[in-house]
Amino acid sequence: MIYVVGLGPGGAGEITPRALAALEKCDLIVGYKAYVELARPLFDKEKEFVVSAMKQERDRCEEALRLSLSGRTVGLISSGDPGIYGMAGIMLEVARGRTEVEIIPGITAASSSAAILGAPLGCDFAVISLSDLLTPWKVIEGRLRAAALADFVICIYNPASHGRPEHLSRAADILMEILPAERPAGWVRSAGRKGESCRVTTLGELKNQKIDMFCTVIIGSSATYVIDGRLVTPRGYRE
Incomplete structure (x- = not known):
């Protein structure tokens, strides 16, 4: 067994x-x-x-x-x-x-990081890994563009590492061909572990953040906004 x-x-x-x-x-x-x-x-x-x-x-x-x-x-x-x-x-x-x-099953990084950042996954979202060890970068590029065009919240796993430190910057440039640089975004490092840290920022500013393999990045959809320093993507409920 x-x-x-x-x-x-x-x-x-x-x-x-x-x-x-x-x-x-x-x-x-x-x-x-x-x-x-x-x-x-x-x-x-x-x-x-x-x-x-x-x-x-x-x-x-x-x-x-x-x-x-x-x-x-x-x-x-x-x-x-x-x-x-x-x-x-x-x-x-x-x-x-x-x-x-x-x-x-267990709690995946998308869920644990989203809870720290607020509620960014309240509506449809896509999860994309930037690791090209098993997936060609051209395929990853296509998935990034497709998710942006579909207006998904985008959760990025494996955003950068010592061997591929530029991957998140490249991904941000691809997304900004379609999405505005001021799109709300955030990252969490070591979610649920010692040394946990996070930041709410924008898609454009992600290129300047110190993000590594211990981080998960979330980029909002057109509906995502910031409330009291936290990311929120409404599901569509009306008052």
Whole structure:
């Protein structure tokens, strides 16, 4: 048995009771080292942990499958929700029915960051990752333009990193071909974790912000506005 578990933003108060219950059933927990460090304090020395490095997702799933087939109950962990840029899909691909796999959802970065910034996801929105490790940049460009033309609120995952520090700036330039520079926007760093910080700003000003891989960026639609320093996108309710 393999439980693919979303830990949420990372704080102990934001992991769901269902996720905790699933991990309690596990003999061992498999995950990327940063996520293991989020889970380890929840169980102290009760659990065995199997740690792997970044970019070893398939190897991680194959190890989880091997352990499951040996008779162990395995927890495979992701931050956020495992079905959103997480481990759920690849685990199902690797398992191919050879063991039971249950997906346990978690709070994704879009939800946790939106709550910190206010209520920017109150109406239709799109989630786009700027990581071009697995998706060609031309495809990402097309998705950005399509979301802007459709007037979605746009939530951006993986906005920048040491290896691609210019990606958010490039994305902002693409969006500003269609959207005004003064469009309300915001970012959150380390949502739900130690050192959490955020800022409400504009699309044009995003290019000047210090944003890294620990950040989630939200860019409003034409309906989004700022109330008391917080982003709000009305759903359309009328007084």
